[in-house]
Amino acid sequence: MHSFTEENYLKAIYKLQETNGEVVATSALAQVMEVHAPSVTDMLKRMAGKKLVTYQKSKGVKLTERGRQVAVGIIRNHRLWEVFLVDKLGYKWDEVHDLAEQLEHIHTEDLTNKLDKFLGFPKADPHGDPIPDANGVLPKSKAVLLSTLKVGEEGTFTGVTDHTPAFLNYLDKAGISLGNNIKVKAIEEFDQTYTIQLNDEKDTVISHKVANSLLVNK
Amino acid sequence: MHSFTEENYLKAIYKLQETNGEVVATSALAQVMEVHAPSVTDMLKRMAGKKLVTYQKSKGVKLTERGRQVAVGIIRNHRLWEVFLVDKLGYKWDEVHDLAEQLEHIHTEDLTNKLDKFLGFPKADPHGDPIPDANGVLPKSKAVLLSTLKVGEEGTFTGVTDHTPAFLNYLDKAGISLGNNIKVKAIEEFDQTYTIQLNDEKDTVISHKVANSLLVNK
DNA sequence: AAAATAAATTAGATTACCCTAATTTTACTT
DNA sequence: AAGTAAAATTAGGGTAATCTAATTTATTTT
Numbered sequence: 092m093h094s095f096t097e098e099n100y101l102k103a104i105y106k107l108q109e110t111n112g113e114v115v116a117t118s119a120l121a122q123v124m125e126v127h128a129p130s131v132t133d134m135l136k137r138m139a140g141k142k143l144v145t146y147q148k149s150k151g152v153k154l155t156e157r158g159r160q161v162a163v164g165i166i167r168n169h170r171l172w173e174v175f176l177v178d179k180l181g182y183k184w185d186e187v188h189d190l191a192e193q194l195e196h197i198h199t200e201d202l203t204n205k206l207d208k209f210l211g212f213p214k215a216d217p218h219g220d221p222i223p224d225a226n227g228v229l230p231k232s233k234a235v236l237l238s239t240l241k242v243g244e245e246g247t248f249t250g251v252t253d254h255t256p257a258f259l260n261y262l263d264k265a266g267i268s269l270g271n272n273i274k275v276k277a278i279e280e281f282d283q284t285y286t287i288q289l290n291d292e293k294d295t296v297i298s299h300k301v302a303n304s305l306l307v308n309k
Numbered sequence: 310m311h312s313f314t315e316e317n318y319l320k321a322i323y324k325l326q327e328t329n330g331e332v333v334a335t336s337a338l339a340q341v342m343e344v345h346a347p348s349v350t351d352m353l354k355r356m357a358g359k360k361l362v363t364y365q366k367s368k369g370v371k372l373t374e375r376g377r378q379v380a381v382g383i384i385r386n387h388r389l390w391e392v393f394l395v396d397k398l399g400y401k402w403d404e405v406h407d408l409a410e411q412l413e414h415i416h417t418e419d420l421t422n423k424l425d426k427f428l429g430f431p432k433a434d435p436h437g438d439p440i441p442d443a444n445g446v447l448p449k450s451k452a453v454l455l456s457t458l459k460v461g462e463e464g465t466f467t468g469v470t471d472h473t474p475a476f477l478n479y480l481d482k483a484g485i486s487l488g489n490n491i492k493v494k495a496i497e498e499f500d501q502t503y504t505i506q507l508n509d510e511k512d513t514v515i516s517h518k519v520a521n522s523l524l525v526n527k
Numbered sequence: 528a529a530a531a532t533a534a535a536t537t538a539g540a541t542t543a544c545c546c547t548a549a550t551t552t553t554a555c556t557t
Numbered sequence: 558a559a560g561t562a563a564a565a566t567t568a569g570g571g572t573a574a575t576c577t578a579a580t581t582t583a584t585t586t587t
Contacts, residue, residue, distance in 0.1 A: 096574065117535055130575050132536055137573080149535055149582060180423040193415045202408060205398040314544065335565055348545050350566055355543080367552060367565055 093143075095196045098165050100124065100134055101143060104154055105162035114151040160227055164203070167223040169195035170216035171206050177217040178210065184217040185259035200225075218259075219250030219269050219306065234306035237273060237285070238299060245274035246307030253304040265295060273307055311361075313414045316383050318342065318352055319361060322372055323380035332369040378445055382421070385441040387413035388434035389424050395435040396428065402435040403477035418443075436477075437468030437487050437524065452524040455491060455503070456517060463492035464525030471522040483513060491525055 093101075103123045107115040117135070121128045139146040143158035154162060172194040176187040204225055207213075214230075215221050223229040234249050248271045251258065262268070267289065276294060277286040283299035311319075321341045325333040335353070339346045357364040361376035372380060390412040394405040422443055425431075432448070433439050441447040452467050466489045469476065480486070485507065494512060495504040501517035 094573075118533090126574085127576065128535065129537080129577085134574075180420070180427050182423070190415070190417070190420060194412075197408070197411045197415070199408070202398070205400070209398050312543075336563090344544090345546065346565065347547085347567080351544075 093141075093161065096134070097138060097141075097143065098161065098196055100138060101154065101158055101162040102165050102169075104144065104152055105159065105166070108154065114153055116151050120152070163223045163227040163229065164198060165195050166229075167225075167227070168198045168203050168206075170220055170222045171203060171210060171213070173216040173218075174210050174213045174222075175206065178213075183263075185256035185263075187217065188254065188256075215250070217269075218254055219248075232306075234308050236303055237275070237287075237305040237307050238283075238302040240275045240307065240309070242275050242278055244309065245272060246309040247271070248273050248305060249308050250306035251304055252306065258301075258304060261301070265297070266293075267295070267297075267305075273305070311379065314352070315356060315359075315361065316379065316414055318356060319372065319376055319380040320383050320387075322362065322370055323377065323384070326372065332371055334369050338370070381441045381445040381447065382416060383413050384447075385443075385445070386416045386421050386424075388438055388440045389421060389428060389431070391434040391436075392428050392431045392440075393424065396431075401481075403474035403481075405435065406472060406474075433468070435487075436472055437466075450524075452526050454521055455493070455505075455523040455525050456501075456520040458493045458525065458527070460493050460496055462527065463490060464527040465489070466491050466523060467526050468524035469522055470524065476519075476522060479519070483515070484511075485513070485515075485523075491523070 100120070103120055104115050107119055107123065111119065117128050117131045120135075121131045124131065135144060135146045135152055138144045138158075139152075142155055143161065144152045144154055146152045169191045172191040173187045176182040176190060177184055182190075207222075207225070213222055221230050221232060232250070235246075236252070237246070237248075240246065248267065248269055250269070251262075267273075271289050272291065274288040274291070275285060276288050278284070279286075283302070285297050285299070285302045286294055287297060287302075288294050318338070321338055322333050325337055325341065329337065335346050335349045338353075339349045342349065353362060353364045353370055356362045356376075357370075360373055361379065362370045362372055364370045387409045390409040391405045394400040394408060395402055400408075425440075425443070431440055439448050439450060450468070453464075454470070455464070455466075458464065466485065466487055468487070469480075485491075489507050490509065492506040492509070493503060494506050496502070497504075501520070503515050503517070503520045504512055505515060505520075506512050
């Protein structure tokens, strides 16, 4: 139906809209898509022709409702495939992104729903990112960054904002896993290093950079 | 690594070599690929440049060893995904071809092997077609067409030569499934209609066309 | 508000894959 | 062996997605 490229643009626009506001700039898209600006302008014209986005010369893009539907469908598919790769095939959470990036483009409504059922209707992917339901509804998360907690507060580790293998690997090594209870024991004033307690057991020291990439539910 | 298109050409050439002999004609490929002859000539030149095929102007194509490896790898992947779709997701055997046709192009050695393991190292896909092993070795089948059996002979139904949904559906309706024992009770001389017995139970009458599309192991 | 900087667009090419029409090569008949 | 039919190739184009270089539009600074 849509080309892989189109679908990747839709996904990129969707994500940029989520994080940076309603209107997405050509340059932002170019960076995310790893292409040069004129390629983006070109593509946006084609996609506007297909009513996937509304595009005004030099004014940025927005997804149309149809564009949003497609984007969310792909994100749903991506996250379901990630669950498959980890839960069924035994991949580690830092290895699945690139494969899911390809599998996400193989989607008929039927396949996605059958996969969803097979996986037991998971609510989140292996990184804790929520999986949109069959109607394209993405549950609003009330998770906050660990770095916003004060000493003495605690929460359940439910997601990451940094998805790089390097970071995920670090968490593995540090023994920090999704579902862990994290309690802030101390915050070093000088450099905002956090001392946290995992599952009421051992204390661990993490940098501010790390605390700023962990999502917790209070 | 290789484009979907290239992979589809490789697969088509491989299959044509299997059934029609070592050298494949441009026109045959054009028909299978559903493109016009000049497109094939064009593509073959590019593929020859990449050492996937050996191509001599107006003399047809052959796969190189590398080309054969890639082709068999894709067939392996295709058939494994078909098993996944039927065994795990609950698709019927007449529904999986087109989806597998897309999934087959998502293949890293690692993914394919993990999938293989997850599925329990199946020997054949849902239509009975053998699955090449990780080294690209395809077990030689000794199955024969049911239409070559004489009255009184029998065998196990292990595969089809017609993979169309229409035919597969017909078999479902007629209650003929892979693994069934089929015994030839009678062959009508006039039109070669076969009367067969399934699993030593009920007798069924099938046309010569059908008998000619069923593979059995004597 | 004018000048300077940054962002976006147009212009003109390139590559992979496909097309139609015209031509050449191969194969088949007589 | 010549003539015809069939198969394959060349020639010339088209579209999607990309690029670089040049130009225009928008934003920021003075």
